[in-house]
Amino acid sequence: MRHRLAPYLLVLPGGLWLLLFFVVPMVTMLSLSLQEGDVVNGYVLTGHWQTYVDAITNYRVQLVRSLIYGAITTVLLIVAAFPVAYFIAFYGRRRKATLLFLLLLPFFVSFVLRTISWRYILTDEGILLGPLKDAGLLADSFHILGTPVAVILGLVYNFLPFMVLPIYVALERIDPRVVEAARDLYASPLVAFRRVVFPLALPGVFAGVLMTFVPASSDYVNSAVLGSSSTTMIGQVIQSQYLVSSNYPTASALSFTLMAVLLIGVFAYARALGTEDVMKVAAR
Amino acid sequence: MSDTAAIELVGVHKDFLSHGDTVQAVKPTDLAVGQGEFFSLLGPSGCGKTTTMRMIAGFEEPSGGTVFLDGNDVTGVAPHKRDVNMVFQSYALFPHLTAYQNVAFGLERKKVAKDEIRRRVGEMLEIVSLTGMEKRSPREMSGGQQQRVALARALVNGPRALLLDEPLGALDLKLRQQMQIExxxxQREVGITFVYVTHDQGEALTMSDRIAVMEGGRIDQLGTPREIYEKPATRFVAGFIGTSNLLDGSVDSISGGVALLVFAPEEKVLVPVPPSVTDGTKLEISVRPEKIDLSRDAPAAADCSVLTGTVREVVYHGTSTNYTVRTSAGADLVVFDQNAYSAEDLAGPGDRVYLTWSPQHSYPIGVRP
Structure with a gap:
């Protein structure tokens, strides 16, 4: 009898934790999104679905924008992270640990602080644009701060390690002799990469996309610090609905909508890519 | 065999830089492998055999010298442009492709027509007895089956030569012996030149037409399995191939091309020698354990080598019994006695015995002809 119970007992601590800090808030939030009222007079559960309709109608632009920013960020991350991961995995040799540490080093500084320091780099007369403008290479009216470019730049910067690490792990697991075998079988370096290295790294890319697209789409710091009113993302809207307007039902409804959209997106992505094949390679 | 060697190395060497010192992994080597030959590079790990093979495949560039394939200089040519294929030690199959796709990989790169690929892959899978396994992924196959896929993947391209890097190393004994025959x-069926790298002397002796025994970055001896076993050129070769008994001594007299070395009254070794050997020459003589007769009685024949000694150890091996004898000449000699006739041991530990063998079974190591 004890043996039968053992696995469940092992699940208990983590299970309770999840129940307390995941399931309970989720249920509370779902209930909040269907309530009516205000902070002063209190909220009553009325099953008011109209909140969802209104929230989506009012903030459709920010929602779509967030998904677009998230998608662009993810694509740029793959492009930026793959060479880094490739270099560390295949040319890092004895410096691998050092290189990985350098990659993670910025994380010892707060997320917000790092994003704020990008302001100094991107500001109109800052270290990047200032000299270029003085030299007459850029018009005085040119600016990056407050544009989508600045926000996406910030997102790419902040999430880079989350894309590099899973790709690195996947590349690291590739037997160099498999690549040699491809070269031996008449594949040029480029073809060997395309037909062997990249397919074998796909599980890493897949994991990287999951780890970056979801948080990047719901991020509210980068747009707040580097963007403007024209780059407002859904995360900012939710934050201000909760903390500024105290409009809990709308904030909850938006949160749920965002979650649903991301879940659908991720599942569609997994289906399209054929998770099974990806996982097969990962499990080898 | 045609005139042009399938593979020829001329003065090829490979230097590595290690802690500021240059280390020659392969010392300047000349080597010619004939068309359709089963050629083995045999030696312990670190002897340079794998590096030599990788220079043929193009994965390592020689520090000097020239590599010829079919008479064409291919030094500096990239691996994918060389018409040789390799079977890797751990097979290195593409884990994301099926058995069929693995085998078809090379032909696809060469832009062979789809129908042709299907035909040739099918044929090759039949040769390696894997028909019906086309859709399996390497993960779903046994070690022996993966080994066959690796072989088929290389052979299907019809390369000038096939390079095999310890291909049977990961298999268990039974399967290994089976694969050796296979x-x-x-190789006979496809008629392609095989260059086989191994540290297993049994494997090399069984399969090869010729063997190059390597040690410390150079070839100690190159010859047929028989030559290498019967007439080892160096002490290393004698020791590395099979069990060898070595005797040191100096020549007392020579008659009719046979040197006589006397160790004690009635104890002597006879060995055929070339004319360069004269009275007083120091010799190192190799005798294979299965050539020696062990007896408790004094031998009758006078024209053979005779030594006496004490049995130190008797080990029963099923097909033979192995005796270790401490001879009065100083050396420990090992004797293999076939268990064909007697079920009893010829002698036990501590017994005084006579060891005899014919003159032609002694071989002087490292003597210039």
């Missing part, structure tokens, strides 16, 4: 059969 490899030899396949």
């Amino acid at each position: 490899l030899k059969r396949i």
